[in-house]
Amino acid sequence: DIQMTQSPSTLSASVGDRVTITCRASQSISSWLAWYQQKPGKAPKLLIYKASSLESGVPSRFSGSGSGTEFTLTISSLQPDDFAIYYCQQYNDYPITFGQGTRLEIK
Amino acid sequence: QVQLQESGPGLVKPSETLSLTCTVSSDSISRFHWSWIRQSAGKGLEWIGRIFTSGSTKYNPSLKSRVTMSVDTSKNQFSLRLSSVTAADTAVYYCARDLGGGNYVSDYWGQGTLVTVSS
Numbered sequence: 406d407i408q409m410t411q412s413p414s415t416l417s418a419s420v421g422d423r424v425t426i427t428c429r430a431s432q433s434i435s436s437w438l439a440w441y442q443q444k445p446g447k448a449p450k451l452l453i454y455k456a457s458s459l460e461s462g463v464p465s466r467f468s469g470s471g472s473g474t475e476f477t478l479t480i481s482s483l484q485p486d487d488f489a490i491y492y493c494q495q496y497n498d499y500p501i502t503f504g505q506g507t508r509l510e511i512k
Numbered sequence: 513q514v515q516l517q518e519s520g521p522g523l524v525k526p527s528e529t530l531s532l533t534c535t536v537s538s539d540s541i542s543r544f545h546w547s548w549i550r551q552s553a554g555k556g557l558e559w560i561g562r563i564f565t566s567g568s569t570k571y572n573p574s575l576k577s578r579v580t581m582s583v584d585t586s587k588n589q590f591s592l593r594l595s596s597v598t599a600a601d602t603a604v605y606y607c608a609r610d611l612g613g614g615n616y617v618s619d620y621w622g623q624g625t626l627v628t629v630s631s
Contacts, residue, residue, distance in 0.1 A: 448608075499570055
């Protein structure tokens, strides 16, 4: 299985900050990477797919980059609604696997 | 707007079979691929499997011997069966729609249903 490792596990930031979350794959996954946002008691929400494609309806302050084994999710200016848990997911190979999550907290 | 709703027992006894159904509204189930994903405190998000428009399936090898997925196009539903469950199968189970276009990611999700395995 392809292992997905996110860093940091927890990130404390303030409204208006620019934040970056990193996801590393244990082997190359080309650009077959997605990012999700999850809030308590809710299903994950797709933000980014194919490493950098913004899902319809997702604010443009979210962006993704990377290829191969290293990827980043950037939020350009944090808004109150952005405090949540973020997961990466690879879909280059079966089984599809997720990172362990990054909790974005209010500083 | 597509809506997905999971249904099934919230409590299953060890060694029995977990059965869940996902009802899809506002879209034809025949147009997309569909997935089941679960989330537990211990293992985070775990992909269970996918059923394609062709009816073929792909399962997580860690669960493959116990998983069966199927589609009922007449009811616009798809289903999950997981046999011989143990406490480790306790999780919130989500059904989800694949984005399509070669992107095997999930753009619409059900709200999730908690299944507890306990006697």
